[in-house]
Amino acid sequence: MACNITKLPLFRSISSRSFASAANPKPIGGVCDYEVENSTVNGVLVTSAENNSPITRVSIVYRAGSRQESSDNQGVSHVLRLCAGLTTKSASQFMITRNIQQVGASLHCTLDRETISYTLEGTRKAVEQVLPFLSTVATEHTFRPWEVADIVGRLRLELATRPPQFRTVDLLHKAAYRTGLGNSLFIAKYNIGKIGPETLQHFVNCNLTADKATVVGLGVDHKELTYIVEKIKFPELAGQPINPSPYKGGEIRCDKGGDLAYVAIAGEGAGHNNMKEAAACAVLQKIFGTGSSVPYALDHGMLRSSIKVTDSFAISGLNANYADTGLVGAMFVAPSNVAGQITENVVDILKNGKVTDEWVSKGKNQLKAAVLLASENGKSVVRKLGQTGALTGSGISPNQYINLVESVSTQDVNNVLQKLGRNLSISSFGNLTCVPYLADLK
Incomplete structure (x- = not known):
């Protein structure tokens, strides 16, 4: 599930080291035969691949999806996905939207049962300019009550437009696991309007932490990416343990x-x-x-x-x-x-x-x-x-x-x-x- 948002940048500027110095792009879609490099920076896994594509993609991924919900906050990950791109500690919603649109880049948030991802994509020069906004959207959450209230209509729309195939697979997980992986990717109708800023902030503080974070880059030099990750201030508190979810059947x-x-x-x-x-x-x-x-x-x-x-x-x-x-x-x-x-x-x-x-x-x-x-x-x-x-x-x-x-x-x-x-x-x-x-x- 993805929530496409057109948002902007906010970061400390990194002009001396940038994607612009990477290898010259070759084919339009990049090459398919590329090596994946992995390293760890300040406890955060950094994995990247240089495919020589003119389009660069950088994603901050947290191991925190609907599996981490409890009976008290079911649907919080769905609400969190729709909150991507709203006002953060360092940038307003308008600022994020305007700056990312201005350079022709895009920012979207994707959710599954075990991960939530914030992904920025655009030309190499565009991504270099607005990369700070990816950082603020993914690491500096702050939830304004009036902005959270504004997404209720979007929640109802997404619930109403779920295709029957998706609902069937969602029910299959519920039958197989009951809780944990059995939690739906969508909020229940009876919980709409009940997931407030405090619940969202608590979920973020417990799950969107450095020990659960992975930074992924495609079409970017690995050394440049690790340098950038060093500048990102991830929450250092230990995240909530992963909830066990044994298969049960039913x-x-x-x-x-x-x-x-x-x-x-x-x-x-x-x-x-x-x-x-x-x-x-x-x-x-x-x-x-x-x-x-x-x-x-x-x-x-x-x-x-x-x-x-x-x-x-x-x-x-x-x-x-x-x-x-x-x-x-x-x-x-x-x-x-x-x-x-x-x-x-x-x-x-x-x-x-x-x-x-x-x-x-x-x-x-x-x-x-x-x-x-x-x-x-x-x-x-x-x-x-x-x-x-x-x-x-x-x-x-x-x-x-x-x-x-x-x-x-x-x-x-x-x-x-x-x-x-x-x-x-x-x-x-x-x-x-x-x-x-x-x-x-x-």
Whole structure:
């Protein structure tokens, strides 16, 4: 989830050492074969890659998402995301907006269940000019009651426009983890207007601290980035410990009527603490199928090929990796009258299926292609570097991940499939007349 804001700069000026002295840009999108450098400055992880792109991206990532919410402040991370770019200790909202827009840069805040990221992007010269504003937005939070009250309308809009697919995956996490990772990325309707400046400031003080921070740079020299990080004053207090979130499994149903049923089925996968198994989970997702890479062609993934239903339906593999756990499975949308049959078929595959060498080879090739294509997208690279850096303590390059995928064997994938089938989680949304209950599935 991202909140795009057009904001400005505020920093001590760093004119003598800047991105302008970096290597001359080459291709428009930069090169895909680049090395990732990692170092630690004042307890903050700094990870960067120089891809010789004319566009520079710098992101400050904190390991603090909705997982860190409690029953007393559920939804605070959603509100915090929308507060990005409001008045800080050193700059007003107008000042931030005007200065960043003036140089043609952009600043946005992205939230997931374990991280919150403040990312500045623009030409190298533009980022150099407004980098101080990234620092103030990410480290100098101050919440004015009237500004926090102004975002209530935006909260209601985002709740009203959530697509059913997103709501189904959100419910899947609730069924699988209940608390922690089960917390929604969105505030509950009954909490709108109840998350005030004091609650926001307390969450920031407990979670947006130096020991939980990672600074990511793409299209920037690593030495220049470490020099800049030395000048940023991160809160030095120790952050709140990461809340444990063991996988439990279960079922949540949300009957809303209509013609379609949205169903997500998954079991426990792997976290970033086991990168080899996490790579096997990613391969399994590709084997299940993630849509055709050829326009207007049918998806011939393992799930689609195994389900014999005449009505039109869409199905895709699902994989989510967190610090210490993950989810692997599938999600589909279908007319309500055939949703029950598809659910039974998918559960049978997850519990009793096996993959062959041919399927694994195909899945690995598709995954490697997806990783390399994503490495051409700067936003995707920064997001991935920030996530792996914050959760594992070290960013990895696309080539390093490709080598990891190459090492995945058929047995590794079958082990993942066998593990996830032991305890499934199911969420469903829409017309659930024909969707069976988890207890009735064998």
